[in-house]
Amino acid sequence: MAVDHYQRHTINAQALRGEDSEVKDYMYSHISPVITSMTTSLIRRFDNEVSQIGDVIKLTLGEPDMATPRRITEAGIRSLHAGRTHYAPNAGTPELRRAISDYLSRRRSLQYLPEQIIVTQGATEAISSVLTALLNPGDVLVWATPGFNQYRTMAILNGAQAIAIDTSEDDYRLTPQALESVLSTVQGRNIVVVLNYPANPTGIDLTAQELADLAAVIERYDATVVSDEVYAEIVYGQAHSSIAQLIPERTVLIDSASKTFAMTGWRLGFFAAPKHSVNALAKVHQAHVSTAATFVMDAAQEAYESGDSDIAVMVDEYRRRRDYLYQSVTALGYRVAHPQGAFYLYLSVPEDYEGSGGDYARAMAQEAHVAGIPGEAFQEGDSRQIRLSYAASMQQLHAAVERLEQWRHITPTSVNSLCPEQYDLTAVKEDSK
Numbered sequence: 481m482a483v484d485h486y487q488r489h490t491i492n493a494q495a496l497r498g499e500d501s502e503v504k505d506y507m508y509s510h511i512s513p514v515i516t517s518m519t520t521s522l523i524r525r526f527d528n529e530v531s532q533i534g535d536v537i538k539l540t541l542g543e544p545d546m547a548t549p550r551r552i553t554e555a556g557i558r559s560l561h562a563g564r565t566h567y568a569p570n571a572g573t574p575e576l577r578r579a580i581s582d583y584l585s586r587r588r589s590l591q592y593l594p595e596q597i598i599v600t601q602g603a604t605e606a607i608s609s610v611l612t613a614l615l616n617p618g619d620v621l622v623w624a625t626p627g628f629n630q631y632r633t634m635a636i637l638n639g640a641q642a643i644a645i646d647t648s649e650d651d652y653r654l655t656p657q658a659l660e661s662v663l664s665t666v667q668g669r670n671i672v673v674v675l676n677y678p679a680n681p682t683g684i685d686l687t688a689q690e691l692a693d694l695a696a697v698i699e700r701y702d703a704t705v706v707s708d709e710v711y712a713e714i715v716y717g718q719a720h721s722s723i724a725q726l727i728p729e730r731t732v733l734i735d736s737a738s739k740t741f742a743m744t745g746w747r748l749g750f751f752a753a754p755k756h757s758v759n760a761l762a763k764v765h766q767a768h769v770s771t772a773a774t775f776v777m778d779a780a781q782e783a784y785e786s787g788d789s790d791i792a793v794m795v796d797e798y799r800r801r802r803d804y805l806y807q808s809v810t811a812l813g814y815r816v817a818h819p820q821g822a823f824y825l826y827l828s829v830p831e832d833y834e835g836s837g838g839d840y841a842r843a844m845a846q847e848a849h850v851a852g853i854p855g856e857a858f859q860e861g862d863s864r865q866i867r868l869s870y871a872a873s874m875q876q877l878h879a880a881v882e883r884l885e886q887w888r889h890i891t892p893t894s895v896n897s898l899c900p901e902q903y904d905l906t907a908v909k910e911d912s913k
């Protein structure tokens with residue numbers, strides 16, 4: 481039967497609004513299969529799912545629960561009132577690049593000139609711009625799992641091969657032996673090794689010696705390093721060391737104000753790179769976003785110039801929470817990686833539990849009303865772990881522990897039946913914030 485103009489219009493309008501899931505709109509078939517096969521962030525989806533449960537304590541998202549320090553917010557407001565509402569230079573304001581250069585030298589023993597620093601919209605954009613610039617089809621990206629999934633996503637988007645190194649048998653520490661055994665299989669190809677210490681989701685930080693051992697392997701295989709250090713300031717024992725102190729000539733350092741100064745919503749990050757590469761790496765940033773927001777850069781300048789005491793206050797509070805939560809869940813019988821940094825605990829599901837990390841996380845949310853993120857969000861395939869974020873108030877943490885204590889006395893239901901909507905946990909995940 482011929483479809484008249486009115487009917488066609490109605491069908492298209494329904495498809496545009498997604499009302500009939502069988503009818504895809506015209507454009508859908510033109511979207512790259514790489515993109516359509518991707519699913520949205522498991523962390524976000526799981527967080528949305530558990531948000532439907534009444535009275536649930538959410539230890540899910542990786543963002544500081546503290547407010548951005550007032551002096552920083554006020555610097556942003558002053559900037560707006562001063563009319564700083566126009567484009568800034570692509571690489572960032574000269575004042576902020578200078579402030580970051582001084583900050584890296586003062587607090588991290590890293591020597592970068594302001595010209596070696598490119599300001600981005602969060603570490604997320606720094607990671608995507610830098611990896612897009614570094615990776616060609618057929619190249620190799622090596623990352624340690626469990627880990628932050630955006631690295632893998634960027635490899636896929638750029639046609640590169642992502643190789644995960646499972647660190648779960650090595651206390652979640654990337655060892656030179658494990659790295660070497662992978663690099664030896666891809667020798668001769670363009671290799672980018674991504675490091676993320678302190679790590680999301682385990683909180684593990686590597687020592688200077690461990691980094692030196694990895695650096696030796698990286699040099700031997702002529703690889704490039706992208707070192708994502710967004711949790712560098714949130715450490716509880718030894719000061720954080722960076723591989724950029726050891727092999728700066730082959731490292732791109734990535735960081736942001738998000739975790740350091742509780743500024744996740746401002747979207748302000750940066751990367752620092754060897755002098756002759758930095759402008760080439762900045763081309764993707766220029767093409768994709770042009771520049772970070774001017775008033776946000778002014779606020780961040782205040783943070784990097786005068787925020788040391790704010791960092792100290794926040795880290796003290798995170799340490800108190802880490803100590804409490806680590807001791808409490810260990811006392812409940814969970815096996816937990818001891819975190820030296822960041823604000824996550826990565827706990828293993830009880831050995832006698834038969835399901836996966838995803839199953840257990842759902843049971844915990846549904847039955848104990850405490851929500852964490854399934855380990856499947858941080859690796860390929862099934863996991864037996866859950867990430868709990870302690871970027872939550874002490875009051876919430878106390879309540880969560882009480883609930884878990886009661887719940888551990890009952891056997892968790894085998895949970896697939898509890899979940900109204902099944903997710904494909906093994907599908908490609910877009911990011912894993």
Ligand SMILES: Cc1ncc(COP(=O)(O)O)c(C=O)c1O
Nearest residue numbers: 542602603604628680736738913
């Ligand atoms: C390891 C890691 N890198 C990067 C990011 C992204 O940070 P930003 O908010 O600066 O984009 C996150 C956020 O959770 C993270 O955990």
